Amino acid sequence: MKTILVPLDLTAASEHALLYSNKLAVRWPAEIVLLYCHHGPTPTTEETQVLEQRLRTLAERLRYQQLTRQDGRRIRYHYRVLAGCLHDRAQAEVARHAADLLVMSLEHIDCGQTDVAGNHAAAIIDLVACPVLVVPPGRRPLPSSAVFSADFDKLDTNLLPRLSALAKAFPASLQLVQFYSPLHRPDRMRLKRALEKARPQLTWPDITTHLLEDDDQLEGTSEFCARTQAQLLVVAPTSSALLRRLFDACYTTTRAYHTQIPVLVLRQPQPTTVCCERCARQAEREAIQQAIAVH
Incomplete structure (x- = not known):
């Protein structure tokens, strides 16, 4: 049980x-x-x-x-x-x-x-x-349409069986969405492979994948959910900062779409080290971009 x-x-x-x-x-x-x-x-x-x-x-x-x-x-x-x-x-x-x-x-x-x-x-x-x-407040049915937005290239694949265990609880079609910034256009093929690799590890009967360009993943996710009228958003934040931004006052007070539907959060292990200087520079660039997006 x-x-x-x-x-x-x-x-x-x-x-x-x-x-x-x-x-x-x-x-x-x-x-x-x-x-x-x-x-x-x-x-x-x-x-x-x-x-x-x-x-x-x-x-x-x-x-x-x-x-x-x-x-x-x-x-x-x-x-x-x-x-x-x-x-x-x-x-x-x-x-x-x-x-x-x-x-x-x-x-x-x-x-x-x-x-x-x-x-x-x-x-x-x-x-x-x-x-x-x-x-969020309000009575709503179980979802018929759900969106899973994540950075699938960095996603801890151990989370996917845990998400699949919830499939019977959420009888919905599932859309996997990977956003990338214009700076990461050369990485589109790698991101597409990561997205497609995650798909067979999930047990939803109806799964579609989307690789989309947007400067801001959270803004893009909220707009995508609004456009597709999603009734459930699944996210896997890679840091506490990204998690808190999900419920930032600028979104809750303006009633952004993703704050008006249930949000299922899968907690990812926090990275503690970087493997090389190149990864360290990449992490620093992404942190700067995130800070710019917040402000």
Whole structure:
């Protein structure tokens, strides 16, 4: 049985993460662990019981409002109430429950503090090993069209089986998209080979590939998703900086398309060294280009 870990802050906005998780749990199938991290003094036994009952009441209300009685009965829920902040608890809870997926709200409140939408999610993604699905406010169906945007030439191929394990949860056509800047036009054949190499390692029945030119991969990805009306974006950022830029205020406040659909983030190992001086220069150029794109 698969396990979905769903952190809730008990606000109305977080309900959308649970609504989406319910659909995934029926489709996959999977059981759901609802986690509430209580900011403030450690709750007493009585307070913990009250909070657990709030989680239970929420789960029961949503599943019978949202799902047929037969589907609703299939989902098995577990409830966890812990003292402290989610960013201090997430890693241990993912390990404790062997979670296959963590689903959280784009506007999740951590440690009792609000932040730019997505910032808390970016912090959690940086901490846990399992894929993280960030769900924006609003009720939405499971996707019929998904986009996987990555630098396939540098992608850790160990991530592909993990993504394939999610194929049954997301019944969608999958478009693999590789962007390159005008400076990398001579590398198009190598990038195309990397893109095509990834394709047979994924188990989606309907996969198409796209090699596209754009100065900015994230801008290009968002525009591509809007043009194709994608309902799910899959990304594999190569650094924490790129991850945080995904949910940057300039995108969340302007309601960029990729902040209006669920985003599934696959965490890649962080590179610690470069193999030669040429690679070091290339990494430096890419960092400069990224900084220019941000500003």
